[in-house]
Amino acid sequence: MKRKELLLGDEAIAMGAINAGIVGVYAYPGTPSTEITEFIQNSPQAKANGVFCKWCANEKTAMETALGVSYVGRRSIVCMKHVGMNVAADAFINGAMAGPNGGLVVVVADDPSMHSSQGEQDTRFYAKFAFCPTLEPANQQEAYDMMEYGFRLSEEYRIPVLLRVTTRMAHSRAVVEFEDKIEPRKPLSYPEPSNTWILLPVNARQAYPILLDKYARLEKLSEQTDNNSLYPGPDNSMGIIASGIAYNYLRENVGNNCRYPILKITQYPLPKDRIRSLASKCRKILVLEEGQPFIEEQVAGILPSGCEVTGRLTGALPRVGELNPDCVRAALGLEPLKVNAPSQNVVPRPPAFCQGCGHRDLFNALNEAMERWDNHRVFSDVGCYTLGYLPPFKSICSCVDMGSAITLAKGAADAGYYPAIGVIGDSTFAHSGITGLLDVANCNADVVIIISDNEATGMTGGQEAAGTGKIEQICTAVGIDPAHVRVVVPLPKNMELIRQMIDEEIAYHGPSVIISRRECMQTAKRHAAARRAAENKQ
Amino acid sequence: MKKDIILAGVGGQGILSIAAVIGHAAIKENLYIKQAEVHGMSQRGGDVQSHLRLSSEPIASDLIARGRADIIISLEPMEALRYLPFLAPDGWIVTNTTPFVNIPNYPDSEALLSELKSRKNVILLDVDAAAKAAGNPRGSNIALLGACSGILGIEADKLEAGISDIFSRKGASVVEANLAAFRAGAAAAKA
Numbered sequence: 001m002k003r004k005e006l007l008l009g010d011e012a013i014a015m016g017a018i019n020a021g022i023v024g025v026y027a028y029p030g031t032p033s034t035e036i037t038e039f040i041q042n043s044p045q046a047k048a049n050g051v052f053c054k055w056c057a058n059e060k061t062a063m064e065t066a067l068g069v070s071y072v073g074r075r076s077i078v079c080m081k082h083v084g085m086n087v088a089a090d091a092f093i094n095g096a097m098a099g100p101n102g103g104l105v106v107v108v109a110d111d112p113s114m115h116s117s118q119g120e121q122d123t124r125f126y127a128k129f130a131f132c133p134t135l136e137p138a139n140q141q142e143a144y145d146m147m148e149y150g151f152r153l154s155e156e157y158r159i160p161v162l163l164r165v166t167t168r169m170a171h172s173r174a175v176v177e178f179e180d181k182i183e184p185r186k187p188l189s190y191p192e193p194s195n196t197w198i199l200l201p202v203n204a205r206q207a208y209p210i211l212l213d214k215y216a217r218l219e220k221l222s223e224q225t226d227n228n229s230l231y232p233g234p235d236n237s238m239g240i241i242a243s244g245i246a247y248n249y250l251r252e253n254v255g256n257n258c259r260y261p262i263l264k265i266t267q268y269p270l271p272k273d274r275i276r277s278l279a280s281k282c283r284k285i286l287v288l289e290e291g292q293p294f295i296e297e298q299v300a301g302i303l304p305s306g307c308e309v310t311g312r313l314t315g316a317l318p319r320v321g322e323l324n325p326d327c328v329r330a331a332l333g334l335e336p337l338k339v340n341a342p343s344q345n346v347v348p349r350p351p352a353f354c355q356g357c358g359h360r361d362l363f364n365a366l367n368e369a370m371e372r373w374d375n376h377r378v379f380s381d382v383g384c385y386t387l388g389y390l391p392p393f394k395s396i397c398s399c400v401d402m403g404s405a406i407t408l409a410k411g412a413a414d415a416g417y418y419p420a421i422g423v424i425g426d427s428t429f430a431h432s433g434i435t436g437l438l439d440v441a442n443c444n445a446d447v448v449i450i451i452s453d454n455e456a457t458g459m460t461g462g463q464e465a466a467g468t469g470k471i472e473q474i475c476t477a478v479g480i481d482p483a484h485v486r487v488v489v490p491l492p493k494n495m496e497l498i499r500q501m502i503d504e505e506i507a508y509h510g511p512s513v514i515i516s517r518r519e520c521m522q523t524a525k526r527h528a529a530a531r532r533a534a535e536n537k538q
Numbered sequence: 539m540k541k542d543i544i545l546a547g548v549g550g551q552g553i554l555s556i557a558a559v560i561g562h563a564a565i566k567e568n569l570y571i572k573q574a575e576v577h578g579m580s581q582r583g584g585d586v587q588s589h590l591r592l593s594s595e596p597i598a599s600d601l602i603a604r605g606r607a608d609i610i611i612s613l614e615p616m617e618a619l620r621y622l623p624f625l626a627p628d629g630w631i632v633t634n635t636t637p638f639v640n641i642p643n644y645p646d647s648e649a650l651l652s653e654l655k656s657r658k659n660v661i662l663l664d665v666d667a668a669a670k671a672a673g674n675p676r677g678s679n680i681a682l683l684g685a686c687s688g689i690l691g692i693e694a695d696k697l698e699a700g701i702s703d704i705f706s707r708k709g710a711s712v713v714e715a716n717l718a719a720f721r722a723g724a725a726a727a728k729a
Contacts, residue, residue: 252599
């Protein structure tokens with residue numbers, strides 16, 4: 001029997017994956033993808049079916065573990081935000097060369113408008129680069145349905161399948177209908193022939209043409225599948241190509257009966273013939289897509305010169321930022337709606353550290369310690385503590401990519417800068433900081449690395465962090481002198497102690513690590529509430 | 539039936555609980571729903587908003603177009619005004635009057651209230667006080683839901699059933715406390 005649930009796009013994906021019989025979900029938290037894994041972690045069905053769902057150290061370890069599941073013939077998903085794909089790309093691209101055995105669906109949530117991200121990169125480019133198909137659902141029901149479809153596609157073509165969503169799809173709820181029925185797991189099996197996963201040049205030279213051939217067959221499939229459908233319209237002055245969430249904004253403005261013919265794209269590679277056929281009847285083509293002009297750029301190459309293509313590249317739509325019903329309305333040439341002027345009384349309310357957060361105390365002490373250095377710079381990283389950039393702290397000078405606080409500080413020190421300080425969170429350190437610290441230790445670099453350890457992945461909601469309880473051991477194991485691995489509790493009463501410790505380690509001309517450790521306020525509150533609830537039960 | 543609602547507030551105030559109750563009640567009414575939420579960075583004490591769309595017909599967009607929102611429901615007066623461009627010409631604003639001041643340049647609260655009062659359809663209410671008087675000082679969000687129960691297009695008893703369902707896993711006392719806050723908000727809005 002079918003049941004109906006009000007689910008986030010992320011949750012619909014998770015439910016679809018559970019019912020497709022996955023062995024595990026492999027992921028590192030990242031907005032807007034985090035809720036996929038969290039839903040599976042809390043799902044009784046997933047628990048009953050023994051679905052592995054513990055967080056991974058980073059997106060690369062996640063992708064590789066899923067490849068291992070695939071090697072032995074079973075299904076799994078990998079989830080991440082768009083920038084996570086930069087970390088996982090080596091495994092993704094070469095995994096496509098090897099050719100999955102069990103179904104592998106890679107779910108990536110892009111974040112146009114950079115609500116919680118450092119860039120707008122569009123993951124569809126990665127799938128094209130790796131010769132993999134992309135599925136891009138426009139609504140929550142499609143997201144659910146495409147999981148089973150994606151696994152079948154992956155198994156039939158022996159290729160990783162990218163399922164791409166964007167913020168408004170990931171974080172929007174709608175009713176999804178589904179049946180509580182889990183696909184049985186397949187018996188273990190192994191890739192045939194047995195050398196396809198050994199990408200020595202001699203084998204890889206055979207694998208590459210096979211991969212290109214798969215892509216050609218996937219292009220043919222894109223022409224036939226109902227996932228790419230044409231909705232005819234009487235007015236041929238314009239044809240519209242719309243994908244993903246942009247299709248919803250289109251329908252919001254034109255309803256079910258659009259004057260113009262519409263080609264809805266849900267599956268890539270692009271169906272070139274269908275695009276040519278649409279263009280042959282229409283005077284111009286408008287491309288509506290969320291993210292970067294991925295379709296628009298290709299369409300210009302698919303169509304004969306002289307055919308007018310408009311979209312983000314031509315200014316019909318904004319070049320940056322996410323789409324919305326209003327800018328799509330303007331691109332369609334419809335009369336603008338009557339809109340109130342913004343209030344003159346409203347001011348921005350930027351995010352800030354929680355009250356009582358340990359990062360606050362650390363930055364207060366660090367700012368005091370840095371006061372005596374002219375033109376000082378503190379390198380930092382991706383996490384809650386990046387808010388140390390904002391007033392009143394204004395403590396940090398960088399947030400580039402995961403783990404870079406350590407290596408940027410080392411580079412600056414190598415170049416003659418002193419004192420080189422890097423501030424990194426514990427989860428970010430476990431994700432991508434350890435190898436950088438190994439470089440630091442091996443080179444005896446003159447840096448002070450501060451690990452602001454809140455024993456959680458804070459910004460995404462306080463998930464478990466991979467390094468919790470092991471930070472000192474990791475630092476000494478990579479070769480930092482134990483005398484220069486120091487621990488302090490960031491509390492107002494310890495200001496003087498922390499400042500002094502920073503001074504001392506700056507004075508030491510070798511690598512040092514200061515671990516500033518106090519639990520995240522949010523997880524501490526949750527843990528306290530759970531303890532109270534447990535006590536009440538007794 | 540169609541209601542496009544902007545829920546507004548500051549991260550942590552509880553707008554998603556309001557959305558959950560309305561959404562739950564709407565499903566029971568067999569309405570179509572779309573609800574876009576904000577998670578992640580902006581939740582850290584920043585402004586947060588959710589677009590909640592209810593309709594007896596299928597809904598296309600996850601976001602509400604500017605000039606189309608039927609109601610702005612806000613737990614904070616400045617946050618109510620932030621979304622004015624979304625409000626339809628005959629739309630309603632239902633807002634808490636207690637400012638949440640966590641920025642140094644928070645505007646003069648009298649100016650905010652006088653701008654709000656100048657709007658045509660507006661319900662202004664100190665829901666913090668209403669929730670406190672009802673014995674549930676943490677139930678401001680549900681008191682605010684009570685305050686807009688007359689204009690939501692979903693009957694109050696259906697919303698109360700939604701509250702019972704949504705909070706049931708937290709225990710009967712939490713359900714009762716939230717029902718009390720809801721009724722206090724509804725009564726205060728009528729007064």
